[in-house]
Amino acid sequence: MTDAAHADPFETAVAGWMADQRWYAAKGGTPSIRVVAEQTDTTADATIRTLFVLDDAPTGPVLYQVPLTVRPAAVPELAAALVTELDGAAVYDAPHDVAYARWLLGRIEADGEHIGPVTDARVLSGEQSNTSVICGTAENGQVITKVFRVLHDGENPDVTTQRALSTAGSVRVPRTFGALTGEWPDAGQASGTAHGHLAFAQEFLPGLEDAWRVALTAARDGESFASAADRLGAALAEVHTVLAGAMPTATSGPDQVDEAIATMRRRLDTAAAEVPQVAEHAAAVGRVYDRAATVPWPTMQRIHGDLHLGQVLSAPEPRGWVFLDFEGEPLRPMPERSRPDVALRDVAGMLRSFDYVAGALAHEDEPVTTGDWAHEARNAFLDGYERGSGSDLRAHRALLDAFELDKAVYEVVYEARNRPTWVGIPVAAVDRLVARSAG
Numbered sequence: 001m002t003d004a005a006h007a008d009p010f011e012t013a014v015a016g017w018m019a020d021q022r023w024y025a026a027k028g029g030t031p032s033i034r035v036v037a038e039q040t041d042t043t044a045d046a047t048i049r050t051l052f053v054l055d056d057a058p059t060g061p062v063l064y065q066v067p068l069t070v071r072p073a074a075v076p077e078l079a080a081a082l083v084t085e086l087d088g089a090a091v092y093d094a095p096h097d098v099a100y101a102r103w104l105l106g107r108i109e110a111d112g113e114h115i116g117p118v119t120d121a122r123v124l125s126g127e128q129s130n131t132s133v134i135c136g137t138a139e140n141g142q143v144i145t146k147v148f149r150v151l152h153d154g155e156n157p158d159v160t161t162q163r164a165l166s167t168a169g170s171v172r173v174p175r176t177f178g179a180l181t182g183e184w185p186d187a188g189q190a191s192g193t194a195h196g197h198l199a200f201a202q203e204f205l206p207g208l209e210d211a212w213r214v215a216l217t218a219a220r221d222g223e224s225f226a227s228a229a230d231r232l233g234a235a236l237a238e239v240h241t242v243l244a245g246a247m248p249t250a251t252s253g254p255d256q257v258d259e260a261i262a263t264m265r266r267r268l269d270t271a272a273a274e275v276p277q278v279a280e281h282a283a284a285v286g287r288v289y290d291r292a293a294t295v296p297w298p299t300m301q302r303i304h305g306d307l308h309l310g311q312v313l314s315a316p317e318p319r320g321w322v323f324l325d326f327e328g329e330p331l332r333p334m335p336e337r338s339r340p341d342v343a344l345r346d347v348a349g350m351l352r353s354f355d356y357v358a359g360a361l362a363h364e365d366e367p368v369t370t371g372d373w374a375h376e377a378r379n380a381f382l383d384g385y386e387r388g389s390g391s392d393l394r395a396h397r398a399l400l401d402a403f404e405l406d407k408a409v410y411e412v413v414y415e416a417r418n419r420p421t422w423v424g425i426p427v428a429a430v431d432r433l434v435a436r437s438a439g
């Protein structure tokens, strides 16, 4: 362990570096790590070391994938990616090293075809939970490979859901190339070994804005988003229809409904404990959940799970909206995220996102009031979804209200932990949604 008196210097160096990485989950904490397994491979340019690193974080143990490249001598272009030095060799954060990109694409089990050869590689910049490498390839254009940082036993829904859509011929997700799986020791499994996805490769769509940016600009400029939101609703309906046919579904029996409502209540308890304004409304929110438990629920199916405007790219017509990142809510346990769920959860996520556009603009240095813009966008989105899915959302109003509240409650916790200056956006939504449901 890194905090023991006899700490291993290599692990100590890796731990110190991990603490500064965007993907390190226990922000502000000091990693207490142990390398539980390692896979090593040698290529012409570098030794590839994939470490499986267990961090005993205060919130519970987290297993990270830490791929490193070891170069016999320092490589000047990789200076910013240096993790440490070891016996005179330079150890780098592998996704920044083209030697790793070549190795990775060569190892990925492509769905029916070879990817590559890799001509160049760069790491996608910005705020991400994982690390994505964009590779130029001689045969398949640009390919983006997401290297999952936090590992879990079992399939990652980001891979399985997008692969199902892509295999069904849907262009609502980037075309899938394939995935890399691996195994590592896990005392929590009866077999002592966990199996899961390590990386996922798909078509890279360069130069596109995401719907959050497009919507924010439209709202700031006072331009209607109704037509775009309507198309977004229809595109989501298309995704749900394909998923209902391509992946398992489940009847919403009393057990499933009870479990879903119990999850909502647990999230409410967490939010009420962390944010006093939610505690004030907890009883009223609970009544919205009570009502949702008494109405009919639609068949459960695979969904996106954490849908918001930032998860959708705006491709030129005729392709239109393209959905990304089906990994589900980061605050939700991974095994729950691959289960069939209610498609209305995604609809509610997007409704919340239009409200966030208004909330974000109200928080700007020169605040802009865009409540009417958001109202119009929300209604247009629902119209598009109803037309595309053939479902009558009004018939499910009580359920949709509960999912929207549940999402706002989730967001309160997410913002309190990650972006406290924005917590007022979902807190105000809880207030408003409770009042609307009571009225």
Ligand SMILES: Nc1ncnc2c1ncn2[C@@H]1O[C@H](COP(=O)(O)OP(=O)(O)O)[C@@H](O)[C@H]1O
Binding pocket: 124, 127, 128, 129, 130, 131, 132, 144, 174, 202, 203, 204, 205, 206, 210, 310, 311, 313, 324, 325, 327
């Ligand atoms: N296939 C792709 N084509 C173009 N851009 C992409 C693609 N996949 C991801 N991106 C960009 O990378 C960002 C992060 O992707 P995401 O799947 O959300 O990663 P993470 O799980 O690391 O948060 C997206 O918001 C988008 O801007």
Ligand SMILES: O=P(O)(O)O[C@H]1O[C@H](CO)[C@@H](O[C@H]2O[C@H](CO)[C@@H](O)[C@H](O)[C@H]2O)[C@H](O)[C@H]1O
Binding pocket: 129, 212, 306, 307, 308, 309, 310, 325, 328, 329, 330, 331, 349, 352, 353, 354, 356, 411, 414
């Ligand atoms: O994209 P992630 O899977 O990391 O999702 C998490 O972070 C999101 C913030 O980036 C958060 O989304 C919330 O903020 C968005 C604006 O930044 C807004 O459009 C969303 O509607 C709102 O939920 C998401 O909840 C969280 O899981």
